[in-house]
Amino acid sequence: MKFVLRALLPLLLLVLCQGRAAAEDGYDLWLRYHPLDKAAAARVAPQARGIVVDTASSPTVNAAVSxxxxxxxxxxxxxxxVTTRGAADTRAAQTDGAIVLASRDAALRDGVSAPDLDALGAEGYLLRAAKHGGKKATIIAANSDQGLLYGAFAWLRAARxxxxxxxxxEKSAPKLxxxxxNHWDNLDRTVERGYAGESIWNWWDLPDVTDARYTDYARANASLGINGTVLNNVNSKPEILTAPWIAKAAAVADVLRPYGIKVYLSARFSTPLELKQTQTADPLDPQVAAWWKAKADEIYKAIPDFGGFLVKANSEGQPGPQDYHRTHADGANMLAAAVAPHKGIVMWRAFVYAAEKPDDRAKQAYSEFKPLDGKFADNVIVQVKNGAIDFQPREPFHPLFGAMDKTxxxxxxxxxxxxxxxxxxxAYLGTLFEETLHSDTRMKGKGPTVAQVLEDGGHLTGMAGVANIGSSRNWSGxxxxxxxxxxxxxxxxxxQASSRDIAKEWASLTxxxxxxxxxxxxxxxSREAVVDYMTPLGLHHVMGTGHHHGPAPWVDNLGRPDWNPVYYHKADKNGIGFDRSATGSNALAQYSPEIARLYADPHTTPQADLLWFHHLPWDYKMPSGRTLWADMIAHYDHGVAQVADMxxxxxxxxxMIDQQRYEETAQRLALQLKEAQWWRDASIAYFQSVNGLPxxxxxxxxxxxxEYYKSLRFPYAPGHG
Incomplete structure (x- = not known):
C-alpha cells in the first residue's frame, strides 16, 4: 500500500499543480512571476546568483530588493x-552573476560613464552587463533610489x-x-465610470487599516513608471479636504511612498465656502487665498510629499472662478500660490462646457483657454482631454495641442x-492613445506631434489616465x-513608443x-472593430445618455442640446454629420491653417473623421465607390465580423491559456458579439427611419x-453618477 501511495504521489502533485494553474484569477497582472521552463531558467539563473546593494538603504531600495x-x-x-553595502566588502562577498543595485558613485566605480548617468536624469535607469569587484554582474544604475526601483522592474521584465x-x-529615462x-473614486467607494467593482480605497477603514492591496497597486504602477495618483473623483466633495480625510489620504501616501508614487487630491473650488469657513470662493478675495494657503500647510504637514491639486471647474455644474467673473487662470494661480512654497502643483482641467454657450461644444475649451496662454503660474499645468468632445471611440486630437506655446x-x-x-x-486602447500622440499638429510631416508638444522640456510635462481600477479580483473588471x-x-x-510593441510585451508577460x-x-x-460597430466614419456621442451604454442615436429630449445624440450626428432626410467647416461651426479654424485647409474639403478629410467635420448627403460618393449610406452599413457589418473573428x-x-482566464474572456467575447450586433442593428434601424432609404x-x-431598440432601459448600469 505504501508503495502504491509513493507511486501515485507525483501524479497527485501534478494534478494539484494543474488545478492551481487553471485557477488563475488575474490578480498578479503583468507581474506574474511563474516558474520558467528549463531553457529559460538556464538563461536567467547564471545572471541572478545574488543581489548586491551598493547604495545606501532606504524604503525604496528595499522595495527594489524585495x-x-x-x-x-x-x-x-x-x-x-542579498549582500548590502554595510557588509565588510560587498565586492569580495559577491558571487559571479550578481545583480548590483548601484548608486551613481558606485556605478562610476564600475566603469559607467558620467555622461551616461547624466542622461538618465532623476528617474531613469541603466542596465548593463559589466564587472563588479572583478566578477561578472549586471549593473542596475541610477541617480536616485526611484530610478533603481524602475531598473529592478526593467531587469525582471527583460528576464521574463x-x-x-x-x-x-539598456538606458531608459521618462520623457514626461x-x-x-486619476481615480474617479467617491468617498462612499462608488466609482464614477468604474466597471471593476468598488473603489480600492476603503475610506471607512482608513487611516487605521491599510489593505495589502495598496502595496500591490503601488508595485504594479511602479513597474510602469507611474509616479502619481489622484485618489478621489474630479467631481469632488469638500469633505476630502477636512482633517479626518486628510489623515486617510496620508495613510495611503505612506504605503505608496516607497514606490515613488505621490498622492494628489481633487479639490472642489468652492470648498471653503461650502465648509462655511469663508463668505465667498472668489479667487481674488484675500480671505479665500489665505484659507487655501492654510489648508495647503495643513495637508503638507500630514503628507510632506503631497503632489498638489487636480481641479474641475466651471464644467458640468461644478463651481469655479467664472462664478465670480474671474478666469481659469485667476482660479488656478490662486491655488498654485498656496502649494508653491511646498513645491506642489495644480492640474487645471480644460474639459469645460456650459449651457449658456450654444456654440459647438467642441470649440468651448479652445475658446476659453487659448486667450489665457501664458497667464498661468509656473506650477500650473492645464490638463486637456485627447479630443474636444469626451473620450469617444475615435476623436481628432484636441486643437489646444499645438496652440498654447506658453502654457x-x-x-x-x-x-x-x-x-x-x-x-x-x-478594446485595446493603446492604439487610440498612439493615434492621438502621433498626430501631427500642423500636417507638415515634421510635427510637432502631440507627443512632442507634451514632451516640451521648458516647463512641466505630464500625462494622466482616468483609472479603470477597482476591487475586482482582476483589478479592471x-x-x-x-x-x-x-x-x-x-x-x-x-x-512615442509603439502600441503594438507594448501589446506584445503585455501579452508575453500576462x-x-x-x-x-x-x-x-x-x-x-480590437479598438477599430469597436469604432466600426459603434461610431463609423467620424460619428460620435451616439451612446445611451447618462450611462453611455449601448446605442441611442434617437435621443432628442434632454434639457440641453449637447446632451442629446442628435446634436452630434444631425441626421435628417438629406444627410448626416456635424459641419465644423467654415459653412458650419468653423471649429476647423481652431486647428493649424494646414489642417484647416486639408479638412475643409470632404474629399481630403480622412475618412475616419469625415462625419466629425462634415454634414454630407446620404448618396455622397465614397472612395470605396459606395454611397455614404452603403459605406456606413459596410463599416457596421465589418465591426461585427471583426468581433466574430476575434x-x-x-x-x-x-x-495555451489557463482555464479560468480563457473561460472568462470567452464569455465576454460572446457578449461583445451580441452587443456589437445590437449596435449595428439599432443604428441602421434608426438612420434608415430618418433617411427612408432601402x-x-x-x-x-x-x-x-x-421601437424595440428604443424601448430598452438600463437604470442600473454600472459607473453612472
Whole structure:
C-alpha cells in the first residue's frame, strides 16, 4: 500500500499543480512571476546568483530588493542571497552573476560613464552587463533610489521576455515628468465610470487599516513608471479636504511612498465656502487665498510629499472662478500660490462646457483657454482631454495641442472604457492613445506631434489616465482591460513608443510567450472593430445618455442640446454629420491653417473623421465607390465580423491559456458579439427611419424593430453618477 501511495504521489502533485494553474484569477497582472521552463531558467539563473546593494538603504531600495527577490523566487524557485553595502566588502562577498543595485558613485566605480548617468536624469535607469569587484554582474544604475526601483522592474521584465541578460545594455529615462492615474473614486467607494467593482480605497477603514492591496497597486504602477495618483473623483466633495480625510489620504501616501508614487487630491473650488469657513470662493478675495494657503500647510504637514491639486471647474455644474467673473487662470494661480512654497502643483482641467454657450461644444475649451496662454503660474499645468468632445471611440486630437506655446499642457486619456463597452468589450486602447500622440499638429510631416508638444522640456510635462481600477479580483473588471492600464503607463514613460510593441510585451508577460503573437493581433484590431460597430466614419456621442451604454442615436429630449445624440450626428432626410467647416461651426479654424485647409474639403478629410467635420448627403460618393449610406452599413457589418473573428481566434488559443482566464474572456467575447450586433442593428434601424432609404442589396435587415431598440432601459448600469 505504501508503495502504491509513493507511486501515485507525483501524479497527485501534478494534478494539484494543474488545478492551481487553471485557477488563475488575474490578480498578479503583468507581474506574474511563474516558474520558467528549463531553457529559460538556464538563461536567467547564471545572471541572478545574488543581489548586491551598493547604495545606501532606504524604503525604496528595499522595495527594489524585495521585488527582485519575489521575481526570482517565482521564476527560479529560490530566493538569492542579498549582500548590502554595510557588509565588510560587498565586492569580495559577491558571487559571479550578481545583480548590483548601484548608486551613481558606485556605478562610476564600475566603469559607467558620467555622461551616461547624466542622461538618465532623476528617474531613469541603466542596465548593463559589466564587472563588479572583478566578477561578472549586471549593473542596475541610477541617480536616485526611484530610478533603481524602475531598473529592478526593467531587469525582471527583460528576464521574463527572454532578452540576453549576459549582453544587457539598456538606458531608459521618462520623457514626461508627471505620469499619473486619476481615480474617479467617491468617498462612499462608488466609482464614477468604474466597471471593476468598488473603489480600492476603503475610506471607512482608513487611516487605521491599510489593505495589502495598496502595496500591490503601488508595485504594479511602479513597474510602469507611474509616479502619481489622484485618489478621489474630479467631481469632488469638500469633505476630502477636512482633517479626518486628510489623515486617510496620508495613510495611503505612506504605503505608496516607497514606490515613488505621490498622492494628489481633487479639490472642489468652492470648498471653503461650502465648509462655511469663508463668505465667498472668489479667487481674488484675500480671505479665500489665505484659507487655501492654510489648508495647503495643513495637508503638507500630514503628507510632506503631497503632489498638489487636480481641479474641475466651471464644467458640468461644478463651481469655479467664472462664478465670480474671474478666469481659469485667476482660479488656478490662486491655488498654485498656496502649494508653491511646498513645491506642489495644480492640474487645471480644460474639459469645460456650459449651457449658456450654444456654440459647438467642441470649440468651448479652445475658446476659453487659448486667450489665457501664458497667464498661468509656473506650477500650473492645464490638463486637456485627447479630443474636444469626451473620450469617444475615435476623436481628432484636441486643437489646444499645438496652440498654447506658453502654457504646459498635460494629456488626459480615459483608461476606463466609458464609451467603448465598459469592461465587457475587448478594446485595446493603446492604439487610440498612439493615434492621438502621433498626430501631427500642423500636417507638415515634421510635427510637432502631440507627443512632442507634451514632451516640451521648458516647463512641466505630464500625462494622466482616468483609472479603470477597482476591487475586482482582476483589478479592471476583465483580463484584457489590464492591458489598457499597462499601455497607458508605458506610453506615459515614452509617448512615442509603439502600441503594438507594448501589446506584445503585455501579452508575453500576462499570458504566455507562445500565445503572445496571436493575442497581439487580436488586441491590435480590437479598438477599430469597436469604432466600426459603434461610431463609423467620424460619428460620435451616439451612446445611451447618462450611462453611455449601448446605442441611442434617437435621443432628442434632454434639457440641453449637447446632451442629446442628435446634436452630434444631425441626421435628417438629406444627410448626416456635424459641419465644423467654415459653412458650419468653423471649429476647423481652431486647428493649424494646414489642417484647416486639408479638412475643409470632404474629399481630403480622412475618412475616419469625415462625419466629425462634415454634414454630407446620404448618396455622397465614397472612395470605396459606395454611397455614404452603403459605406456606413459596410463599416457596421465589418465591426461585427471583426468581433466574430476575434472570438474564433481566441478559441484557437484555448490549449495555451489557463482555464479560468480563457473561460472568462470567452464569455465576454460572446457578449461583445451580441452587443456589437445590437449596435449595428439599432443604428441602421434608426438612420434608415430618418433617411427612408432601402438597404443595399445583400444587407441583412435589423433583427428587431426600431421601437424595440428604443424601448430598452438600463437604470442600473454600472459607473453612472
Amino acid at each position: 521585488e527582485l527577490q519575489r521575481g526570482l523566487q517565482g521564476m527560479l524557485g529560490k530566493t538569492p542571497a 521576455l527572454g532578452q540576453p541578460l549576459d549582453a544587457l545594455n 515628468q508627471l505620469r499619473m492615474l 504646459p499642457l498635460m494629456m488626459e486619456f480615459q483608461i476606463t472604457k466609458e464609451y467603448l463597452g465598459y469592461s465587457t468589450h475587448l 476583465s483580463h484584457f482591460d489590464q492591458a489598457n492600464w499597462y499601455a497607458f503607463g508605458r506610453l506615459a514613460w515614452n509617448p 499570458f504566455t510567450p507562445q500565445a503572445a503573437d496571436a493575442i497581439t493581433d487580436i488586441m491590435a484590431e 472570438q474564433q481566434r481566441w478559441q484557437k488559443l484555448k490549449p 438597404l443595399p442589396p445583400g444587407v441583412k435587415a435589423p433583427a428587431q424593430t426600431l
